[in-house]
Amino acid sequence: MSSAIAVRDLRKSYDGVEALRGISFEVTAGEVFGLLGPNGAGKTTAVEILEGYRNRDGGDASVLGYDPGDSPRAMRERIGVVLQHSEITPLLTVREAHLLFAGYYAKPRDVDEVLEVVGLMEKRDARVKTLSGGQKRRLDLGIALVGDPELVFLDEPTTGFDPAARRSAWEMILALRSLGKTILLTTHYLDEAQRLADRVAVIRAGRIIRLGTPAELIGDARSIEIRFLKNGEQVVIETKNPTQALNELTAEALATGYELEQLEVRRPTLEDVYLELVDEYDGDVE
Amino acid sequence: MTVLLHQLKFEQRVFWRSREAAVFIFIFPLLLYALLGSIYGDEIDGVPAADVLLAGLFGYGAANTAFGGLAITLVIRREAGILKRLRSTPLPPWTYLATVLLSTLMVFALQAVALLVLGSLAFDASMPANPLGFAGAIVLGVAAFAGLGVGAASLIRSAEGVSAVVNVIVLPMAFLSGSFGPTREFPVFLQAIADVLPLTYFIDIVYGVYLDGESLFADPKALGVLAAWGIAGLAVALKRFTWMPRER
Ligand SMILES: Nc1ncnc2c1ncn2[C@@H]1O[C@H](COP(=O)(O)OP(=O)(O)OP(=O)(O)O)[C@@H](O)[C@H]1O
Ligand SMILES: [Mg+2]
Numbered sequence: 001m002s003s004a005i006a007v008r009d010l011r012k013s014y015d016g017v018e019a020l021r022g023i024s025f026e027v028t029a030g031e032v033f034g035l036l037g038p039n040g041a042g043k044t045t046a047v048e049i050l051e052g053y054r055n056r057d058g059g060d061a062s063v064l065g066y067d068p069g070d071s072p073r074a075m076r077e078r079i080g081v082v083l084q085h086s087e088i089t090p091l092l093t094v095r096e097a098h099l100l101f102a103g104y105y106a107k108p109r110d111v112d113e114v115l116e117v118v119g120l121m122e123k124r125d126a127r128v129k130t131l132s133g134g135q136k137r138r139l140d141l142g143i144a145l146v147g148d149p150e151l152v153f154l155d156e157p158t159t160g161f162d163p164a165a166r167r168s169a170w171e172m173i174l175a176l177r178s179l180g181k182t183i184l185l186t187t188h189y190l191d192e193a194q195r196l197a198d199r200v201a202v203i204r205a206g207r208i209i210r211l212g213t214p215a216e217l218i219g220d221a222r223s224i225e226i227r228f229l230k231n232g233e234q235v236v237i238e239t240k241n242p243t244q245a246l247n248e249l250t251a252e253a254l255a256t257g258y259e260l261e262q263l264e265v266r267r268p269t270l271e272d273v274y275l276e277l278v279d280e281y282d283g284d285v286e
Numbered sequence: 287m288t289v290l291l292h293q294l295k296f297e298q299r300v301f302w303r304s305r306e307a308a309v310f311i312f313i314f315p316l317l318l319y320a321l322l323g324s325i326y327g328d329e330i331d332g333v334p335a336a337d338v339l340l341a342g343l344f345g346y347g348a349a350n351t352a353f354g355g356l357a358i359t360l361v362i363r364r365e366a367g368i369l370k371r372l373r374s375t376p377l378p379p380w381t382y383l384a385t386v387l388l389s390t391l392m393v394f395a396l397q398a399v400a401l402l403v404l405g406s407l408a409f410d411a412s413m414p415a416n417p418l419g420f421a422g423a424i425v426l427g428v429a430a431f432a433g434l435g436v437g438a439a440s441l442i443r444s445a446e447g448v449s450a451v452v453n454v455i456v457l458p459m460a461f462l463s464g465s466f467g468p469t470r471e472f473p474v475f476l477q478a479i480a481d482v483l484p485l486t487y488f489i490d491i492v493y494g495v496y497l498d499g500e501s502l503f504a505d506p507k508a509l510g511v512l513a514a515w516g517i518a519g520l521a522v523a524l525k526r527f528t529w530m531p532r533e534r
Contacts, residue, residue, distance in 0.1 A: 051374050053530065077376045085531075086367035091303040092296070103292040104377040147375070 004029045004064060004151050004182040005050060011058035012045050019045040021206035022059065027184055032177050034197030035186040038278055041203040043186040044084050047155050050184070051081055064151055077106060080149030082140045082157045084186075090129035094120050094139055097128055098146050105147035117172055118142040119165070133160040141169070145176075152176065154185045158192060170195055190271035200270075202277055210277055214270050225268065229261040290381050290388075297389040311355045312397055315347040316404055322466055323409045330468055333497065336409035339467070341496050343401055345489035346456075346465035348427035351394040354452040356386065356435035357442065365445035369529045379529070383436070391428045398424055415499030422502040423495050426509075427488050430516030434484070437519030440526035459485050484515035 005027040012020040019042045027033040035043045048054045050063050052071025061068050066075040088097045098115060102108035115121050118138045123131065131139060137160050144152060154173075158166045166189075173183060173196050187193055193200050194214045201211040210217060226237040226245060239245040242265060253260050302308055319339060326335040363369050372382060405411030414420035438455070442448050460466065462476055463485035469477060480486050487508040494500035503509065 053370070053373065071374075073376050073378065076374055079374065081371075081374045083367065083371060086371040088371065089296075089300055089363075089368055091300050096296070096299070100292075100296045101375060103289065104375040106376070143371075 002029050003027060003062075004031075005033075005184060006062045007046075007050070007059065008061075009059040010046065010049065010056055010061060012042075012049060012054065012056055018206055020049075020056075023201075023203065023206070023208050024059075025201050025208065025211060027182060029182050030177070030180050031198045032173065032183045032185060032196050034193040034200035035184065035203060036188075036190070036193055036200055036274060037203035042206045043203055044155055046203070047153055047184065047186060048083075051079065051153055052076070077147070078150050080144035080147055080152040082137075082144045082152075082154045084155040086140065088128050088136075088139060088143065090127065092128055093125050094128060094131070094142075095124040097139060098142055101143045102146045107148055108146055109148045111146065114142050114146050117145065117175075119168055134162060134165055137161060138165070138169075141172070149181070151182045152184070154183060156186055156188065158187065158189065166192070190269065190274050194270040202274060204278055217273050218268055218270060225266045226264070227266065228263040230258075289377060290385055293377065293382065293385040294388055297385050298392065301389060301393060307355065307359070311351050311393065312400075315343050315350060315397060316400055318346070318466070319343045319401060319404060320408065323405070326467065331470075334411070336405055336411035337497055340401060340405045340411050341493045342460075342463075342465040342467070342489055344398060344424075344492045344496070345427070345463060345485050346460040347397050347401065348394060348424070348488060349431050349456050349460060349465075349485050351397065352390050352428045352431035353435040353438065354456045355393075356390055356432055357438040357452050358448050359386070360436065360439035361442050361448040362445045364439070364529065365531050367531055370531065373529045387428070387432050390432055391425065394428050395421075395424055412497065414496045416495045416501070419495035419500070419502040420492070423488075423492050426491070426502070426512065430484060430488070430512045430519075433516035433523070434519035436527060437522035440523045440528070443532050459483050462486075463489055465489065482511075484512050487511045 003026045005025075007026070008024045009022045010020050010024070011018075011022050023042070023046060025033070035046065037043055045054065049056050050061060050068050052063075052068045052075065055069055064075055064078055066072050068075065089100075092100065095111065095115065098111045102111055112121075112124075115124050118141050120135065120138050120142060123135060128136070128139065137157065141154075141157055144154070157173075158169045161169060170192065173185070176183060177196075183196075185193070185197065197214060199211065199213050200217065201208045202217075203209070223238045223240045224242045226239065226242065226249070228235055228249075237245060237249075246265065249260065322339050322343075323336055326339060329335055330338045360369075373379070402411070402413065406413065438452070439448075442451055462469065462472070462480040463483050464480070465485065469480060472480070487505075490505060490508045491502070491512070494504050495502055
């Protein structure tokens, strides 16, 4: 498999503030790659360097074989972009905005099909300025897809989505993946990353502190958690051997005749692991 | 080329859909002409007042449309992130800028026609003595003031302030350059300021082609000063223009 994105020792400072302190990763063609990290970690900086918006101070970067520092037209023809902040001319209708952008590409997708995919069919004749926050975000998504890109950058694409809209955005991203598209995604929703990303990198203060599949990240982490109420008190047991622990618990409960109220067996989620990771590194930022 | 026409179509659609722009840019000079035309008497210095004012308002219209309107549009689009979003599409940046210019030219050309029609219907104003030269002057004026407009857009930081800044420049300039009536009786220092303003020279050029039937190139000094201003604006733009919002 060839890599759609390759980054080595990428560095960027803003007036003395080091936003990226040498990050390296590769995104394989056809992969969904997630960038996670707290506010100000450097995710947008990294993504916008790859999109050709910002110049890097050091390191190598390649996007579909192009140097994003030159942002050649051939590269722009093949990428789709959802920025963290941007707007579309507010006086156009949703459909017109899609038509406008479709006209920039050599082989655009059918506009009505894209409207259908992002769930804006009902709003197609509404002016952009009248859309709600979540609907604007769907417009951003639609416009990123209208050029039929093979590589899609999504910087917090589902921020502001209601739960149903988020689910359908996930479906959409998975559908893109099944078409063989490559996706670089940033998000603060760990469940989103866990559901969508083949691999994730956790960035903190301009460095990658962990990189792997969600399962690997969770796997390196802790044990499984068993919770229940005993005489109204919350009891939490952490164990690496849940089968045995449960067996002992239930045997004892049966023998003594009490009920394990609100019994819950929980595997740690990416969110638990992430919070621990970020916490752990809190001390040594500077 | 097709992309340029595609963009131009949407550019025009957006312009005419924006009430504020259409009123401020397109209607306002017509309104001023109607007002001033009713105030001034028959003649100014032996020339029909309607003609003198018309020449002046062509000047004001060019500055207002190509300098003011363009600067406002570009700053607002830049700060909203509209320009930024375009930058990662295959649309070539120069194609985009060319389209914005062409669209401005279309608006101003239409306005010039509207001024002529209003003038001849309401005040019996003359038609251009040198029509081809007159058309050339319109293109020239739009080019020069658009150069200044893009330059100004590169220097103005905030979308909130841009209208105010632009009007603080355009209105006094128009007044001093004689857009709204003769400046003969102005104090000497004001006339001295007027002597360096691009609009003064643009109005001279318009006067020549519109009333005297002169060639567009009859006054090389006026052309030179106007071009110098346009090029200066362009030079600032080349150095400072950005597609990214200022704050990020
Ligand atoms: N244009 C800029 N000028 C100066 N500093 C900047 C600029 N852009 C980003 N920074 C700084 O660089 C650091 C990384 O910012 P970045 O936007 O990349 O973070 P992020 O991970 O995307 O955060 P968030 O999750 O809040 O979007 C921050 O400290 C930010 O203040
Ligand atoms: Mg960000």
